[in-house]
Amino acid sequence: GLYRCRGGRGNPVYYTEDTSNRPVVTLYPNWSEIYRGETITVRCEIHGGDTEWDYEWETNSMIKAPNQNEYRIRSASSSNSGNYRCKGRMKSSQHETTEWSDSVTLTVSDNEPRPVLTVSPSWLSPGASVTLNCEVEHASAGWSFYWYKAVPDLSEKSSSYELLPDGSGTAQDSYIIHGQTHTAGYVCRAGRGDPEYHTDHSQPKFVWSAGQLVSVLSPDRVQHFTSDSVSLTCEGNFTEWRVRKFSEDGRLYSDCRRMTGSTCDINTSKSDTAVSAVNITVQNDGNGPILVSPVHPVTEGASVSLSCSLRTQQILSNVFFYHNDKLIQNDPRGELKISAVSKSDEGFYKCQYSGRESAQSWMSVKHISLLNHQLSILLFASCRAT
Template sequence: PLTSELSAGPIRVSEEGVYWCRGGRGEPVYYTEYSDSVTIYRNVPNKAVVTLQPNSSEIYSGELITLRCEIEDGGDTEWTYEWKTPSSERHSTQNELIFKTESGSGDYRCKGRKKKEKSSTDWSDPIKRTVSDKPWPVLTVSPSWLSAGASVTLNCSVKDQSAGWRFYWYKTVPKISNNSYSYELLPGSSSGTEQDSYIVHGQTHTAGYVCRAGRGDPVYYTDYSQPKFVLSADFHSSASLTVSPYRAQHFTSDSVSLSYEGNSTEWRVKRLSKNIYLSNCIFWGKMNGSTCKLNTKWHNDAVFWCESGSGEFSNAVNITIQDKNMILLSPARPVTEGDSVSLSCKLRRQTFDSIVFFYHNEKLIQNDSRWELNISAVSKSDEGFYKCQHSGQESAQSWMSVQDQ
């Protein structure tokens, strides 16, 4: 150790060892306590190299990562290791450091020190990484409206898609008591899939799905995606929903109700729209027994269905509430090939006094004094968007779906 008296400020030393200092003043000298000691190590020519797993361009908060320190030409020498991470400095006798990350960005470095010697390598070159918040995947479903028995394709998108993720797929199960869903793994996805898509074969009823991704061992999971729903207009015995009046479009002044029929005593009516994602009848209507009366004060487009406590989903109904003076009266659910269908125009207050125009997929198909469009035997070619016009006014358009017999 140094013993000479020096003025305050930095000094340079050329030998390894343990150093400390203290101050003094006066005659005789009054000394402070000794400082904490600092050990100076002699640099050795070996080079430290730090690696990180997962070796991804981005890592995530709470993810378990492994830092490994390799000493080039380290031979049989016994080493201890020092680590610098964005949040701490650590010492270890092992050349691996395993820990959970925290949000932030910074460098990861290591160096080695020979055991029982005051000599060490320089710090390794840094690995720079940003620790991001846990990712939230986005699920898409196709098609959004089902034909009976069709296959449904689920796609799960997550940030840094190629960074070793496996994908897990679930169906939603209604939990009526707390207005939420539990999730059940779909067949074949308990260990995740390498592909970011999954096909559900033979889907017949309305259903909800979620996905998440995971990587590493033990598995680090993303959050669950928001639920996405594939919708079916087909009735089935365990749960069904009917709309009254039976049509897709309604005026804001109309009285519109949705009625549930099914085997379960515990159930709820759900509403899916662009502005408000998912909500129950109590937020946009009034329950009376098994009927939900809609509040039609605000015009909106939404899809409605029922969910039961035993896990069933009813048919879905697409409803448009309009503040226009004219609406198109069209079926609220798909029609069957070969059936006769009547679509008509309705004014809020006055009667028709001139020609009424009907359009199919923006193509004019009827223009005369009739306010009805009659199709005697519906075919697949009749599927599409319909609207009507009268005296410069135009209804919203509605989709008419045609299903097989």
């Protein structure tokens, strides 16, 4: 038969639980949240002895578990969410049962996880390394990562994705691209489980590079007011030009509306946040300020000034300046001066005036050693040509 023991002490007597084979419910994999479509196994384990058991489940989920020691859910949905507990009944003596196990909660989310890709740096010094980072909710819970290059199809105004070398199912949530020289877009996605469940692709993120071209923006600032006129001029030894407008997520919108030689004239609108070798951000708040910041990366060691402007007034005073959302200056000058820029000055900047904030813009810093390296390559190429 089935034997048990327990211990007690004190007055009144305090008893331990007896040594019956109390079952334990486990989830495999044991993730805090399961997404719709994933495979999950709910298992009832009874430790000790060689007894053969029949199993009974109790759950408040909409779908009842079969009377087996293992309940495999091949495509989970929110109807599987609930508390699960089990007990065992001896096959040789049906009246002998274990106690109920403790309950385990299974949570299945109908939300589809969407990975978020970040690229650093977002503005490229040709030849530098680019780091991609892919983040998913509960990223530590078993995800592996897939890395792709977004290849624009200009005729279809869309992109196709090509797997990067060794970019299939990496354990690390980061991927480094060495020697990047041109503008390129990237996406990532994540997978986990057996069979493997895949997330959707992330929104594309682009690393922007002027390459051999120089793009001059007039007025020379990143942020603009609605209805401003902006001119983008491409400089380089080419006879034909094409300027295209992309959204921040890399979607192609259109060619330049009015092209005169190598200059594209743009009337900014409320929806314009465009990138075409330079970033353009439009202030939607007609009474709010804009941050006046450099369009192109600042060379390490150089000086730079940031200021705040309204549509009706060029330079303001009593302005708050923020770097990566941290207040760094508030004084009557209304100008943020950095006498010798370092890599630590790179990041997002914004200004605040009379309780209204500008949009934030990224200021990129070029490493001077990389510039010297590029110059030495040019000199070497010139000597070879000579």
